[in-house]
Amino acid sequence: MAFGPHLILATLEGLVTSAVLALMALGLSLVFGVMRVVNVAHGEFYMLGAVLAWAIASAFGGHPSIGFLAALVISPLIVGGVALVADRLVLKRLDYNPEATIVATIGLLYILQQVALTFYGPEARPVQAPFTYRVSLPWFGYSGYKLAVIGASILLLLATWFVLSRTRIGMIMRATQYDSETAQAFGIPVGRVYTGVFAVGAMLAAVAAVLIVPISQAHYLMGRDPLLLSFIVVIIGGLGSLRGTVVAALLIGVSDGIISVFFSPTLAKIIATFVVAMVLVFRPQGLFGTAAR
Amino acid sequence: MADALSVRGVDCFYGETQVLYSLDLSLRQGEVHCLLGRNGAGKTTALKCIMGLVPARAGSIRLGDVELTRLPPHEVPRAGVAYVPQGRRLFAEMTVAENIEIGLMARHMGSDVREAVLDLFPVLRERLRQRSGTLSGGEQQQLAMARALCLEPRVLLLDEPTEGLMPSMIAKIRQSVATLRDRGVSTILVEQRVDAVLKVADRVSFIENGRVRETVEVDRLREDPDIVKRYVGVT
Structure with missing residues (x-):
């Protein structure tokens, strides 16, 4: 393949990675931005979303799209429910203390991982894509499903932006993010906002997982790399910034795609980590974050 | 009494x-x-x-x-009970209108209360779409009071x-x-x-x-x- 088409293919692959990464990192960013909780278990919500997607899709017969659509709805709801219970049973009791919740979410990571290993097993299992249409480009054919993943991610990101910036619930979330004590002094039930945000953050990770599982496969250890990349995205973009998350996900995803194709995936990870280090040194609040006052 | x-x-x-x-x-x-x-x-x-x-x-x-x-x-x-904290503690990234809306939400107050509060602090009416963190100190204090008064x-x-x-x-x-x-x-x-x-x-x-x-x-x-x-x- 000539260089030009090769570059287009690498960019498309990078965009798919960016799309999924943006959704997952957005969940992580929301949770930290609003609650000041570093959720180390975020990757396991992603894994749980994928594993549940396999279980749900397998339970439905008929056309693969039926099982996939069922998984796309049910899996995030279950994962959101798990996050809600975890918040009430663990994080709330720790009074959302930043240090204690890091340790607690590490514990949650291992619990979810081992539950998945026990009931799902160590195998990697695929979920069939809802359709197998290929888009014919002048140089090569490309998966229509992958393009749909990019489109779905854009829609979800726009929906999140709309909720955060144009609705009352978004205003409540932003007020809690900026100053939780003052928010309480104006009647905002901060505890309930935290629970809701933690559940929504986990659901975004689960949606990302359901979208990716027809491309990669569901596995009980699949949460590790996306968690690392999500942290990289969130640090570069600025914690709590939707715009920053999207820009950083594009930067990391597309560069990962291109560098992986033309050089090696390891070099892509080295460069991403180097960029994070530079951001932490020269702009610790991230590209679009606000400096702490 | x-x-x-x-x-x-x-x-x-x-x-x-x-x-x-x-x-x-x-x-x-x-x-x-x-x-x-x-x-x-x-x-x-x-x-x-x-x-x-x-x-x-x-x-x-x-x-x-x-x-x-x-x-x-x-x-x-x-x-x-309404509270105007020391240092104002506005939601600085939000607009003046949004800060007032937060005040109104607590007790489900309507536009009549909003108008009454803006009549008390008319300078805020001209700044509704401005980010509250960019107001002058005096305007910020007026907004902090307006936000609290939205609770009636x-x-x-x-x-x-x-x-x-x-x-x-x-x-x-x-x-x-x-x-x-x-x-x-x-x-x-x-x-x-x-x-x-x-x-x-x-x-x-x-x-x-x-x-x-x-x-x-x-x-x-x-x-x-x-x-x-x-x-x-x-x-």
């Missing part, structure tokens, strides 16, 4: 450090009651304790028939509202407090400026080491400035 707000024997802690010791305070209907004291005396903590932001470990805080210490913090403003409170807690403001703006804030008193709003005002206190207050309580040492009518302060010197160190 029953007190608008009554604080009885309240103990308050930051972690294991006790800050308020059996604090007693009564706020009459429609009065402006100032809290004076040195830095660290417990004035701000007293306001936070009334709001439930720092929980009272002992004692009672009653708003009419409602025992505020039994309510979660977010229910206190819904009961009718029975009791207003003001923590150093004139701090860092130019004299013309101090006069404006003082006038707003007087207007609210005329409308029947009872106010607890934490203030460092004794001259401002003498102009606007009905009564003054002196707080020292987390206790109310003395409560006097403001006329007595004019007659005997030594009281202020005793508790605050300056006149």
